Amino acid sequence: MTTMLKAQYNERGPVPQAVIAAVPFERPTLSQGQALVAVLAAPINPSDVLTLTGQYGILPPLPAVGGSEGVGRVVELGPDTQGPAIGQTVLLPAGSGTWATHLVAPAARLIPLPNGADPQQLAMLTVxxxxxxxxxxxxxxxxxxxxxxxxxxxxxxxxxxxxxxxxxxxxxxxxxxxxxxxxxxxxxxxxxxxxxxxxxxxxxxxxxxxxxxxxxxxxxxxxxxxxxxxxxxxxxxxxxxxxxxxxxxxxxxxxxxxxxxxxxxxxxxRWFRTTPQPQQFALLTELAGLIAAGKLSTPIQASYDVAQIKEAVAAAAAGERQGKILIVPAQA
CATH class of the missing domain: 3.40.50.720 (NAD(P)-binding Rossmann-like Domain)
Structure with missing residues (x-):
């Protein structure tokens, strides 16, 4: 089976690509209510870079996995767990550490997305x-x-x-x-x-x-x-x-x-913290429909595998880009 990788950082510093690295991990065992998702694509946003340098408004406890948004495909559900079907494209929960080949997420927080839509455009839906x-x-x-x-x-x-x-x-x-x-x-x-x-x-x-x-x-x-x-x-x-x-x-x-x-x-x-989940889902579903219909899109400059996380973060932190930098895991 393909090696599972996650882009992890154990400290923060002024050079964002210097503090993060791709590290392997074992396939996790799921508990009730959890889903294993194969990440299809995840962008690198300015807020992600600021999180690595310690300058963002919310800083997760260390060690942490980078990435605040993305989309994936459900590959396994935990015991006695209801959620999106295996094979379904889903929106990953905000702030769930999306720069990885796979991640575990609460099945109830996965929002089904159109399977036929471009996952790289859908990956930028959350922010x-x-x-x-x-x-x-x-x-x-x-x-x-x-x-x-x-x-x-x-x-x-x-x-x-x-x-x-x-x-x-x-x-x-x-x-x-x-x-x-x-x-x-x-x-x-x-x-x-x-x-x-x-x-x-x-x-x-x-x-x-x-x-x-x-x-x-x-x-x-x-x-x-x-x-x-x-x-x-x-x-x-x-x-x-x-x-x-x-x-x-x-x-x-x-x-x-x-x-x-x-x-x-x-x-x-703050909007995510204070807005009822049904209202959040309604807005995200509406926007996903516009993306799937080709009415909303954004330029993409380059994509990188998780193993290339240092190069990807350096590219995202550089000036004068003409589009987004994405993490697109190789197995996706």
């Missing part, structure tokens, strides 16, 4: 698509034809924001930090794509014919947050979900006090 969907729905009341603005538009979340906005009849202004990122966002369906800069508000106004923008989505922080706020209409909302700049969000009193622009935060992990 970025629901983040994008909730950013668009939970912070401002938007109608078809309304504009939304976001920075880091060439990111994984940014790509899904563009696609979901289009499906909902919304228009997007997409801000990137380099000229080379413009083409990719246009291909995804962005209506306007601009490079960030001090005159952003004027350029956005010109590109949208002065249309009011009620929602700004910020993944960068620092002064980029203030530039985003300056493009919005009065009483609009900036929602921050990341800090790619490594700096605190900055918003001037002019925006907060005189124009009533508010700044809110969003963390998907």
């Amino acid at each position: 970025n698509p629901p983040t994008a969907s909730l950013l668009l729905s939970d912070f401002a009341t938007l109608q078809p034809g309304d504009w939304v603005i976001q920075n880091s538009a060439n990111s994984g979340v940014g790509s899904y924001v563009v696609q979901l906005a289009k499906l909902r009849g919304l228009k997007t202004v997409n801000i990137v930090r380099r000229e080379s990122a413009i083409a990719g966002v246009l291909v995804q369906g962005g209506d306007v794509v601009l490079v960030d800069g001090d005159d952003l508000a004027e350029r956005v106004k010109a590109a949208t014919a002065g249309a009011p923008i009620k929602l700004g989505i910020d993944a960068v922080g620092g002064k980029a947050t203030m530039r985003l706020a300056g493009t919005l209409t009065e009483s609009a909302v900036v929602v921050n979900y990341g800090a790619l700049s490594g700096e605190p969000c900055i918003v001037s009193p002019r925006e907060l006090v005189f124009r009533d622009v508010s700044l809110k935060g969003f963390w998907l992990a």
